Amino acid sequence: MNYNETQLIAIKEFLYKIADDQLIIGHRNSEWTGLGPLVEEDIAFSSIAQDKIGQAQHIYEILHSLGEADADTIAFTRSAADFKSCHLAEYPIGEYDFSLMRNFLFNHAEKIRFEMLADTSLEQLGKLAKKYRGEIKYHTMHADTWVKQLGRANEESHARMQTALNETFNLALGIFEESEYAGELKNMGIFEGEDILQQKWIEAITPILEAATLVIPDKNTWQPVYGGRKGYHTEYLEPMLEEMGEVFRLDPKAEW
């Protein structure tokens, strides 16, 4: 498939966005390994993190086939300004309520994004989206179960989950920050648009949050946290990337 220069920029930005989100949130989630509230849940949570990092790797490989550097170089040597991930992903892990709620909001967006990509004209991406359907299904099953149960369980868990939702909601809206190349992506038949994704996302999470007896912030109060897609990040991302690349950057040419 031959792309002109603008189209190629649009595609690469799109792919970076998806993969960077997965890498960053996967990396954050991996920080819970060995620290979870119950042994069985520890295993589940770190397995979900691993899935995300594996998915990121495969999308970086598509970028490599389009002329970008190899996956390891992309992931371990770029600095914060080059990352297209949303702010939601880069926040520290907080307590379990924060991480669970972050996952819930993020995973539903990702699930719908992959569904929308099943018929994308970007074949390589479509294949991955179909392949990872099962994984993301479990990620949302896991998140839904915890959010519903903790939302309803007792006063403390309800309060914690509501606070977590309040803290993460605007950050989650940042997932849908639109690209200046949205038109190109739509015309090429690659992706219908972040606004459609956001709409479907609200429709998906509302009944689950209701079942959890949790309240979505009023639409009038929404303040989406944008900037991530354009390389503007919080003070959390750069130190996180430095840590992630600490060993790799000792010698990026070495084979580890």
Added chain:
Amino acid sequence: MKSIDPRINRLNLPENNDGKEVLDKLEQWETYEVFHQKKRGDQHVHVGIVHAANPELAIIMAKEAFGRRRQTANLWVVKSSAVTATDYDDQDIFETTPEKTYREASDYYCMDRIRKYQQEHGIKDRKEDRRKKKESV
């Protein structure tokens, strides 16, 4: 407390361990027995337990505890308290089972009887005949 592990440092651990017990009784919930089916068509096999607060959570836990590193088509979870089992003290109720060979195919052999009758009554054994013809060719 300072660690060489950056993620541990972010936890801001206190210097001292107050020695108090952390877990209350039953805080690890109940156990569920897990049954695992490798492929469609296979039997479900018992593989172990998970601790969970309810069946829904037990499935979520079992998926990773027992489906993480092996091929899986399906999982069941059953509360440990719901299982009724025989007593190992009663293992002897099964003792004579292997002796009842009249239930085994291998217990049935009557070629000798057939041969004897054929010889006594001059009956040709067709199978034996075909075999001899093959050999003489």
Added chain:
Amino acid sequence: MYGNAQIDSKDKARSLTEGEDPIKLAEFEARIIRGEKIEPKDWMPAAYRKQLIRMIEQHAHSEIIGALPEGTWITRAPGFRRKLALMAKVQDEVGHAQLLYSAAETLGKTRENMINDLINGKSKYSNVFNYPAMTWADTAIIAWLIDAGAIINQVTNSKGSYGPYCRALERICSEESFHLKYGHDNVVFLSTGTQQQREMVQDALNRWWTPIMHFHGPPDKVSQHTEVLMRWKVKMASNDDMRYRFLDEYVPKIWDLGLTIPDPKLCKNEETGVWEYTEPDWDEFKRVINGDGPCNKERLQVRRWAEEKGAWVRRALLKAETKYTIPLA
């Protein structure tokens, strides 16, 4: 990862079979001699139950604590392949803790009590994890050589007499096979890589050699108890047996990579076939296992943090009508 029966000094005074019904004891021992497994609801001597609980529980704690030194480098693993493999490995270790706690539960100790005993320092875990993983190369050495030592223990103990423990060990052995390959692969890349990588892994090996030599436990003194525990197939081989097996299999492999081992005396006596080495400092072992090691405090503080921070989750979902049943197998 690690499991080996350690006798409690309070047990030394009494015989392990004191006060047990002689007929039941004879039937129990005959079953073991026939090669049959003991299952949870079988009659068993009190000392058998006690030793097994302690052994399996310590093994479980070792897995969950063992996740911490390697976990130090999860966020810093270089490259996707290593990052994913290390995450998978550490997940497996937590999974092994889960399997082992379950096996210990069949003997009547609750997981709550086991975890409380770990955090309070009443229950022990493998001493080797009280040392810090200073560099990335440390995780490679741990993944190869500590896992190797553990696998030798596990394969041996999987032929023991207690059904649930054997079943858990078989599962663990099959999952651990990739751990060993991953660890070896990692050490190979480092030792055959750049100067910086070679120095890093040699330095790690130098620092970890003493804990590795301590891993299988102090040299056995033949005692009445060892004999009984071996008859009951609780202890399947002596500490020295396991150590020799480890040295025999892995020292040549270490030397094959051009790495040196910081023990000038280490060599295999060609005539006797026995490995000769400088006896490691067993006083250090004793000090560290009793709490005075570089990381003991941190390891338990982390576990305490994890359990305290997770309490609200567990208590929120705990229903009033919860009733605990001992797992069946």
